[in-house]
Amino acid sequence: MNLLIILLMLTAFFLTRVTNLRTAVGIFLVQSAMIALASIVIGIETGEIHYYIAGLLTVVIKTAIIPYMLFAIVKRLSKERETNSVLSPNVSSLAAAGATVLAYGFIDQALPGVISRDALAAAVSLVLIGLQIIIIRRQAVLQIVGLNTMENGLYLLSLSVTNGLPLIIELGIVFDMLVAVAVLGILTYRIKISYSSTDTTLLRKLKG
Amino acid sequence: MSSVLYGVLLVPLITAGAVLMPASSRGVKVVNIIGSAVSSLLLGFIIYLINTSGYLRLGALYADHLSSLFLTVIAVLSFTASLFSASYMEKELITEKQDLKALKRYYFLFNIFCLTMISVLIVENLGLMWVAVEATTLASALLVAFYFNRAAIEAAWKYVMVCTVGICLALLGTILLYYAQLSAGLGGDALSWLVLKENGALLDERMIKLAFVFIIIGYGTKVGLAPMHTWLPDAHSQAPSPVSGLLSGALLSCAIYVIMRNIAIVKASAGFEFVQQLLMALGLFSILIAIPFLLVQHDVKRLLAYSSVEHMGIITFALGIGTPLSVYGALLHIFNHAIAKSALFYMAGVLTREYRTKQILRIKGLVKAKPALGAILLVLVLIITGSPPFGVFFSKFIITWAAFAAGFKLAGGVFLILVAAVFAGMLYYCCQMLFGQPAGSVQQVSIGKPAMAAMVLSVAIVAVTGLYVPDFFNNALRLAAAIVIGG
Numbered sequence: 001m002n003l004l005i006i007l008l009m010l011t012a013f014f015l016t017r018v019t020n021l022r023t024a025v026g027i028f029l030v031q032s033a034m035i036a037l038a039s040i041v042i043g044i045e046t047g048e049i050h051y052y053i054a055g056l057l058t059v060v061i062k063t064a065i066i067p068y069m070l071f072a073i074v075k076r077l078s079k080e081r082e083t084n085s086v087l088s089p090n091v092s093s094l095a096a097a098g099a100t101v102l103a104y105g106f107i108d109q110a111l112p113g114v115i116s117r118d119a120l121a122a123a124v125s126l127v128l129i130g131l132q133i134i135i136i137r138r139q140a141v142l143q144i145v146g147l148n149t150m151e152n153g154l155y156l157l158s159l160s161v162t163n164g165l166p167l168i169i170e171l172g173i174v175f176d177m178l179v180a181v182a183v184l185g186i187l188t189y190r191i192k193i194s195y196s197s198t199d200t201t202l203l204r205k206l207k208g
Numbered sequence: 209m210s211s212v213l214y215g216v217l218l219v220p221l222i223t224a225g226a227v228l229m230p231a232s233s234r235g236v237k238v239v240n241i242i243g244s245a246v247s248s249l250l251l252g253f254i255i256y257l258i259n260t261s262g263y264l265r266l267g268a269l270y271a272d273h274l275s276s277l278f279l280t281v282i283a284v285l286s287f288t289a290s291l292f293s294a295s296y297m298e299k300e301l302i303t304e305k306q307d308l309k310a311l312k313r314y315y316f317l318f319n320i321f322c323l324t325m326i327s328v329l330i331v332e333n334l335g336l337m338w339v340a341v342e343a344t345t346l347a348s349a350l351l352v353a354f355y356f357n358r359a360a361i362e363a364a365w366k367y368v369m370v371c372t373v374g375i376c377l378a379l380l381g382t383i384l385l386y387y388a389q390l391s392a393g394l395g396g397d398a399l400s401w402l403v404l405k406e407n408g409a410l411l412d413e414r415m416i417k418l419a420f421v422f423i424i425i426g427y428g429t430k431v432g433l434a435p436m437h438t439w440l441p442d443a444h445s446q447a448p449s450p451v452s453g454l455l456s457g458a459l460l461s462c463a464i465y466v467i468m469r470n471i472a473i474v475k476a477s478a479g480f481e482f483v484q485q486l487l488m489a490l491g492l493f494s495i496l497i498a499i500p501f502l503l504v505q506h507d508v509k510r511l512l513a514y515s516s517v518e519h520m521g522i523i524t525f526a527l528g529i530g531t532p533l534s535v536y537g538a539l540l541h542i543f544n545h546a547i548a549k550s551a552l553f554y555m556a557g558v559l560t561r562e563y564r565t566k567q568i569l570r571i572k573g574l575v576k577a578k579p580a581l582g583a584i585l586l587v588l589v590l591i592i593t594g595s596p597p598f599g600v601f602f603s604k605f606i607i608t609w610a611a612f613a614a615g616f617k618l619a620g621g622v623f624l625i626l627v628a629a630v631f632a633g634m635l636y637y638c639c640q641m642l643f644g645q646p647a648g649s650v651q652q653v654s655i656g657k658p659a660m661a662a663m664v665l666s667v668a669i670v671a672v673t674g675l676y677v678p679d680f681f682n683n684a685l686r687l688a689a690a691i692v693i694g695g
């Protein structure tokens with residue numbers, strides 16, 4: 001489990017550095033696979049069928065359908081890559097490290113003496129790093145990946161703090177995420193058509 | 209009898225499917241209006257059942273007096289929006305050269321959007337409520353982007369991004385709530401609102417407070433509370449006018465509803481003081497933020513959107529006062545605001561069509577050019593700014609009264625000054641549109657009868673609640689306030 005969490009954090013750190021959109025989606029795929037694995041590991045530990053189903057759901061939707069949609073979008077966006085992020089890759093990795101420290105601080109403050117401290121801290125830092133990606137990255141696709149990273153963090157959080165939400169709610173959340181990616185995908189495609197680039201800083205017409 | 213709860217979910221779903229069938233735009237319109245009328249009647253029946261029996265419960269679905277007030281809002285608004293769309297969207301089809309396919313897409317999403325809003329109001333479980341709120345964002349996103357021009361795409365992108373990030377924080381809060389529930393040994397019914405509320409005293413106070421901070425930030429984004437309101441003016445101004453009306457009147461109300469449900473839990477567990485400061489501060493700040501934008505606004509739909517931010521601030525402030533009287537005022541205000549603001553957005557749609565611009569400065573002399581429309585706009589503006597004898601005046605009056613009665617003299621005073629500033633700003637711009645000489649040639653586009661009916665119906669409802677609140681409505685409001693705040 002600890003190894004899994006370390007690898008998970010590593011994927012998040014990679015996401016703060018990538019400039020190629022395809023690679024970013026690939027990293028997200030690996031990250032989701034690890035989240036699914038975490039669910040299944042807990043399933044083996046506790047022997048409850050619930051976790052296997054949740055893990056399977058994650059595999060189907062987050063490592064297959066969502067990445068497939070994102071790859072399909074990226075394919076249409078030739079020559080798009082992240083340039084001139086708000087922060088340079090080095091600074092943003094540093095910020096991610098800061099987020100991790102912050103996450104540990106938050107967990108120790110809010111839930112002192114909790115058993116799964118490391119998993120929780122990893123979950124909160126995934127949420128923070130996801131948020132950070134959305135704020136400092138300019139490419140639409142990278143922002144979608146950031147959003148999904150946040151959601152992965154929340155999933156890990158629910159796994160480690162409450163042993164997962166009830167399956168019906170989990171199902172709803174995953175379905176919402178799927179539709180969100182589809183909607184954002186359509187919008188990304190439209191941004192490409194209208195602005196001939198998917199750099200979201202071009203979206204600055206509406207003010208006041 | 210409670211199986212009628214399934215009915216209100218099924219009807220919009222069936223209508224969404226059915227609008228894809230007809231081969232003419234007329235057929236699509238008729239199917240949608242019939243579907244929406246049936247759905248509103250069913251909602252009316254549910255509201256009647258709740259009024260007679262107290263609550264309805266069926267599996268994961270649950271509706272009580274609090275739901276019933278918001279269901280009334282949805283019933284009225286989804287019907288008026290359908291009526292208005294029938295006239296408005298057909299003209300869009302001609303002027304924007306969009307085809308039948310676009311119209312079907314519009315009505316399909318419209319019905320799905322109504323479905324998601326109804327489900328927010330009738331699920332009992334806070335987790336499922338989260339799922340439904342996120343679904344409202346997704347269903348309405350493509351409606352906001354309906355025209356697919358640059359501004360609409362930008363608005364939709366920001367809308368989905370800001371609201372989804374916000375709502376992720378609300379999920380974090382909800383997970384913490386579940387953790388508090390498990391720690392208190394209330395495992396059985398995960399995130400059940402009834403269980404959490406009834407056993408509030410057992411929950412860990414610190415955890416509930418922490419959870420509520422995330423929940424108020426998350427759902428507050430959806431309500432459009434400052435400083436998380438940035439998506440709101442963009443989305444409301446770029447969506448087709450009937451959708452703007454629904455977003456502002458119905459969707460914001462649904463988000464407030466979810467916050468109210470969570471307040472009830474916090475009140476039962478951690479007491480009210482903590483919530484009080486947070487809500488009052490957020491409310492006053494939202495009114496304050498809206499003022500400069502209201503005073504220097506050029507776009508009529510953005511003017512209305514910022515006015516929504518202001519009204520959400522008023523409602524949140526009233527919730528923060530937390531006496532039965534103030535919550536009563538807040539609920540009445542939600543009802544009045546929803547109906548008046550949606551009618552104003554419909555009116556803005558008509559104006560932008562007639563004058564071919566959203567610029568306030570170029571819309572002039574409406575009273576001379578179109579007396580009937582001018583009269584409706586004048587009344588609507590008086591209603592929304594809170595002039596007597598209309599409903600909004602009385603709900604604002606009750607809220608101010610409640611603030612002073614509860615001893616918040618300073619906050620109540622600030623509230624009055626802020627509301628007066630908004631009144632001046634709104635009225636100034638609207639007088640510019642109403643009076644003076646009509647500039648140049650006004651487009652002689654006739655407004656369809658259904659659109660006119662939608663606006664007149666809304667005006668009539670708010671005029672009535674100002675003069676006289678019927679007994680059953682009064683009782684329902686009292687009981688709904690008691691659900692939020694107790695007593």
